[in-house]
Amino acid sequence: MTTWTDLPIMAKIEVVIDGDDVPAMRDLFLELGATGYTAVTGLSGFGHGGHHHGRLLFNDRASQSMLITVVPIEKAEGLIAGIRRLLEGRSGVFFVSETHVSRPDYFT
């Protein structure tokens, strides 16, 4: 990814879901090998959740959360598959990026 830092690369996964689905997603993270997560609650927005109706275009849906977790690359594929299964039939999207981390032992 870069040559300007030798910090190890891991997979950063950001999931935007309804607040009601946070406990299930958090449990999934742990079950599939994540050692921690950070939650940003009280988000608003629309559309990326997948269920936007015309009227919602001007009435943002509240009570979304973003769960952020970082896992070693070798755990990412399994976690991604699990998140996809959990999101079936639910609102929500997720993004997967590469990031460098300090303290890699915290994530393994």
Place this chain on the structure above:
Amino acid sequence: MTTWTDLPIMAKIEVVIDGDDVPAMRDLFLELGATGYTAVTGLSGFGHGGHHHGRLLFNDRASQSMLITVVPIEKAEGLIAGIRRLLEGRSGVFFVSETHVSRPDYFT
């Protein structure tokens, strides 16, 4: 970007702006092809908004928001140009990164 996932790559755009400018930015997103966004409100900070005076160095400016949207690469250039125009004469910065998404149909 990576070889460890075959999820499609899109452009993730994060805009940090004053809360007052959120409606105009949200409308711009939609007009230029974004299918949704997520808003993190109530941010604090300074400087990245571009208008920091000496006294603000120690008095954080409140009421900023971050709008996050993800669009296909082919829509990114037009959206970036639109955001730049909207930010002229306003505080605010934006970041553009690559990210992998599930459910690419949600973003197109």
Place this chain on the structure above:
Amino acid sequence: MTTWTDLPIMAKIEVVIDGDDVPAMRDLFLELGATGYTAVTGLSGFGHGGHHHGRLLFNDRASQSMLITVVPIEKAEGLIAGIRRLLEGRSGVFFVSETHVSRPDYFT
């Protein structure tokens, strides 16, 4: 990083720390050349802070903050070293990614 935008690449640093440590981290950012930052407060989560005990697995720790700053690549190494030193003996993790920015003069 990409070929679809000519916006300059910089280093985006995201630090997740206890709310009590925000002022020290913010001061470090400024001291080491960051021109601004954005703070997301009131986060919850566990584990990524590095100090999770068994009971915390099911009792999320509140009052974390994420500080986001963007600096030119040539300033990133020094800032990363400073953050690592500050985090010694404290909870907290940080992520370093590449991002494209508009208005590069805001960050230098």
